[in-house]
Amino acid sequence: MPEGHHLHHLARTITDVFAGSPVRVSSPTGRFEAEARQLDGQVLEAAEAWGKQLFLEFPGERYIHVHLGLIGKLDVHAGVAAVPAPVGQVRLRIQHESAYADLRGATGCDLWTRAQREACVAKLGPDPLRDSGDGADPLRAWERISRSTKPIGTLLMDQKVLAGVGNVYRAELLFRHRMDPLRPGSTLKRSQWLAMWADLVELMRDGVAKNRIDTVRPEHTPEAMGRPPRVDDHGGEVYVYRRTGMPCLVCGQAVRTAELEGRNLFWCPGCQRRYRGRATTPRGGSASRTVTPPTRRGPGT
DNA sequence: CCTCTATGGCGAA
DNA sequence: TCGCCCTAGAGGC
Numbered sequence: 624m625p626e627g628h629h630l631h632h633l634a635r636t637i638t639d640v641f642a643g644s645p646v647r648v649s650s651p652t653g654r655f656e657a658e659a660r661q662l663d664g665q666v667l668e669a670a671e672a673w674g675k676q677l678f679l680e681f682p683g684e685r686y687i688h689v690h691l692g693l694i695g696k697l698d699v700h701a702g703v704a705a706v707p708a709p710v711g712q713v714r715l716r717i718q719h720e721s722a723y724a725d726l727r728g729a730t731g732c733d734l735w736t737r738a739q740r741e742a743c744v745a746k747l748g749p750d751p752l753r754d755s756g757d758g759a760d761p762l763r764a765w766e767r768i769s770r771s772t773k774p775i776g777t778l779l780m781d782q783k784v785l786a787g788v789g790n791v792y793r794a795e796l797l798f799r800h801r802m803d804p805l806r807p808g809s810t811l812k813r814s815q816w817l818a819m820w821a822d823l824v825e826l827m828r829d830g831v832a833k834n835r836i837d838t839v840r841p842e843h844t845p846e847a848m849g850r851p852p853r854v855d856d857h858g859g860e861v862y863v864y865r866r867t868g869m870p871c872l873v874c875g876q877a878v879r880t881a882e883l884e885g886r887n888l889f890w891c892p893g894c895q896r897r898y899r900g901r902a903t904t905p906r907g908g909s910a911s912r913t914v915t916p917p918t919r920r921g922p923g924t
Numbered sequence: 925c926c927t928c929t930a931t932g933g934c935g936a937a
Numbered sequence: 938t939c940g941c942c943c944t945a946g947a948g949g950c
Contacts, residue, residue: 626931675932693932694944712944728944730932782933789931836931864931885938886932 625691627787628830630672631752633697635831637670637679640701640722647718651709658734659715662687667717673758674750674786676743679717684737687715692730699724747786751823752831758786761820768808768816775811776804776888787827791864794889795838796823798862804883804890806898835859843872863889 646667650659668680677697679687689697701722709716715726726732735743744758748767753759767784768775778784779793788796797804800819830836835858844860845852853860862872867880867889876893 629931690932692943693930694942695932696944714943728942730934730942780932791931793931858931887930 625675625693625695626789626792626830626836627672627674627750627752628827628836629834630675630677630691630787631827631831632834633677633699634670634672636699636701637667637697637717637724640699641667641717641719641724642669643667644719647716649716649718651713651716654714655732655734658687661685661734672750673744673753674747674782675789676747676786678735678740686735686737686740688731688733688735688740688743689715689726689729690731692728695727695729697724697726697729747782748784750786751820751827752787759824761817764820765813765816768811769813771808773808774805774883775802775808777884778808780884780886788823790886791836791861792823792826792830792838794864795836795861796826798891798895799838799840801894801896803895803898804888810898810900833859836861838862839872848872863891865889 644666645664647664648659648662650656662681662685665681668682671678671680675690677689677691679689681687689695691697699722703721703723706718706720706723709725712727713725714729715732717724749760749763750758751761764785768778771778771784773781776793776797779788779796780790794804796819799822800815802815802819826836826838837859839860839862841847843862863878865887866878868877870876871878871891871893874891874893876891878889878891880887880889882888
């Protein structure tokens, strides 16, 4: 689940359940033992997310930095009669009398200073889930996108360009904007990017509220189309993500997949037509292209 | 039992 | 570009 919406949802939950009171901090696997001991019994002040980074704030400007990576989980159990013994590989446990949170499989779990936290955040692009004025400025992303010849599908996943978007939101955002994933960033119009950003803000806020990714418009829901709901352990209703070979909900063409920089990319060849550049004709006469679109790779071409 | 996959990202080569 | 980190569920034999 770990795209930005999930981390923001977690920050909210952790704050609701633990913030403002002392917590027990432990590391059943021992891997975070020394750090846990330093924080044990202290007040968890708040939890905050920035993109896919999660920060648990403790007195003295100390922060537990958590990055779930691909397979990490932070399970929060509130309102329990008793806190059970840890099951499996629990690297970090936060608990009080009636609640506990267990971290497993995370890429990162470190005790950081304020300076370390700020250095991390400084490397990240704007996060659509932050408040505007506090890290959610779409023009910061536009500066990079408009200067890059890399595919927009690559740029959306680059946390230095934009923080919080993962493989699902990437695929779905591009579909909703009928955009070729391989279209170079520099060929986008500013208005197109701002529309995509606005859409992302809405989609991801919905994602935080429901803790799942739903991207289909009302007219394409299972109810509206009279089709069975999606059966997938990853949750929500989507247009193209992991729908390889299935008919597009809008045009009926088979959804395609290809690998792009080590990640699976999904798109509809009918709705997201290949971008062919703008054929500009300079005054001199000889026709040239402003961009050379990358060759479409993958199955079916 | 085994292998494969996954909403991520790092560092070595 | 590849291997690797780490966990859990699904599916094949």
